[in-house]
Amino acid sequence: METKIALIGIIVEESEAVEKVNELLHQFREYVVGRMGLPYRPKNVNIISVVVDAPETVISSLSGKLGMVKGISVKSVQAKTK
Incomplete structure (x- = not known):
């Protein structure tokens, strides 16, 4: 199965969401x-960047499941090449 490289950006606004x-x-x-995770204390948030190499369905599944977690914001971007 072909895979793509994607970057998933997560901003954690509520610490209860970390688990x-x-x-x-x-x-x-x-x-x-x-x-890579970075705490940004002035705004009381944590920023997590996750790089994945996966089929598009897996990238969508992970992004979707993360998007349903209360207290975080998620965006993903995929490379144009496979």
Whole structure:
């Protein structure tokens, strides 16, 4: 199955959401190339960037499940090439 590179950006606004975010990322760990988390204390948020190499259906599934978590904002972008 062909895969694509994608970047999923997550802004965590409520600390209660962290456990669910980590649980979902763990479930999709085989597709995660890397992740970086940055606390931004002046605004009391945490920013997580996750790079994945996965089929488009998996990228959509992960983004959708993350989008349903209360207290976070999620956006994803996929590379144009496969």
